[in-house]
């Protein structure tokens with residue numbers, strides 16, 4: 001089906017092909033999805049700060065309204081502007097990351113052509129519902145970001161994001177005492193939904209911040225380039 | 227070769243990027259030109275007989291074997307708005323990506339190599355239709371229908387219009403889609419009979435071109451075009 005896998009000098013890549021038209025290995029693509037305001041952009045920004053010295057990075061945002069997230073990342077200067085691209089989603093963020101991934105594929109490929117070689121591309125989905133997941137044609141792994149303030153029953157409710165994401169991040173743990181969220185219960189529910197799949201509890205307001213997620217990304221990258 | 231390939235290609239869920247484009251409807255809604263079912267119908271009718279006719283004729287001509295580079299520059303010449311030319315090329319590139327997996331052929335690979343950033347969508351649509359074993363008329367239908375179904379779907383999201391009403395608009399336009407597809411195929415036949423790309427229609431909708439430029443400048447929007 002994927003022509004370029006058979007002969008690495010095909011015209012241009014199609015979707016998940018691991019190689020680019022010139023035969024080189026493409027960047028690892030990691031998707032970040034999750035409900036509105038859970039901390040996807042803040043996690044992307046923190047990851048960029050943690051990884052940019054050692055790795056060549058780029059980010060694609062999928063705003064519900066164009067450019068909000070991209071502009072935040074630009075304002076925070078986590079990466080040079082040419083490494084950040086915003087994709088429009090026609091009011092349907094989950095369609096753009098799952099059912100019709102063409103605009104996102106174009107964005108990741110153009111980034112590799114224009115600012116590459118890249119090690120890692122982070123694709124942030126527009127804030128969506130608990131069923132939104134990334135297509136395997138677009139990303140190699142996905143992180144689902146929820147927060148403690150959205151209700152501590154979200155891990156119990158499950159849904160494809162919570163249940164199947166390669167990494168579940170429960171963000172804003174610093175707010176747990178104020179919103180009455182029970183972190184132990186969230187951890188137990190997540191464990192029940194996800195069996196052996198990893199879960200990270202983090203507060204980007206704390207000293208450790210994005211450390212655990214960054215370590216997970218580095219592991220993924222090591223496996224990708226191995 | 228199967229006629230049912232037309233259903234695959236014309237399906238609104240065919241993953242070729244169209245869902246993020248409103249066919250000018252977002253600008254028309256903001257400008258107050260589309261406010262409900264009746265004005266949606268008028269908008270679609272106007273688009274069908276202008277941009278729709280042109281797109282259908284280009285798609286048909288590509289199926290009949292007209293030279294792709296010539297068609298592509300002729301499409302540029304008929305699209306004054308730079309924003310619309312950009313959108314047409316992006317959609318062409320995205321359509322080609324999906325089609326190369328659905329109907330893998332050397333011709334589609336060659337087209338991707340020749341236009342890495344995309345050719346005009348109707349031209350690509352014609353080449354794809356041929357790769358799928360479809361006729362010039364099938365391609366013309368596909369292009370003409372897409373040019374009304376895109377705005378109708380977008381307006382359901384933009385105005386929370388009743389989806390049954392929006393589908394009713396499309397149903398009422400079907401006989402006009404027939405006529406546009408027929409005219410488009412006639413023009414495409416003239417092109418390959420020796421008249422060249424000048425025989426292709428050049429019907430234009432200035433307000434849509436202006437709207438596209440306006441829309442491209444917005445800081446905040448839902449659709450890419």
Ligand SMILES: Nc1nc2c(ncn2[C@@H]2O[C@H](COP(=O)(O)OP(=O)(O)OP(=O)(O)O)[C@@H](O)[C@H]2O)c(=O)[nH]1
Nearest residue numbers: 035036037038039040041042127171172203204205
């Ligand atoms: N207290 C606290 N606030 C956080 C944390 N992480 C993010 N925030 C804040 O939460 C708000 C939303 O964060 P974003 O990163 O924009 O969330 P998002 O998921 O990208 O949001 P959308 O893209 O709109 O869906 C911002 O005001 C962040 O500063 C955290 O760990 N603790």
Ligand SMILES: [Mg+2]
Nearest residue numbers: 040041069124
């Ligand atoms: Mg965000």
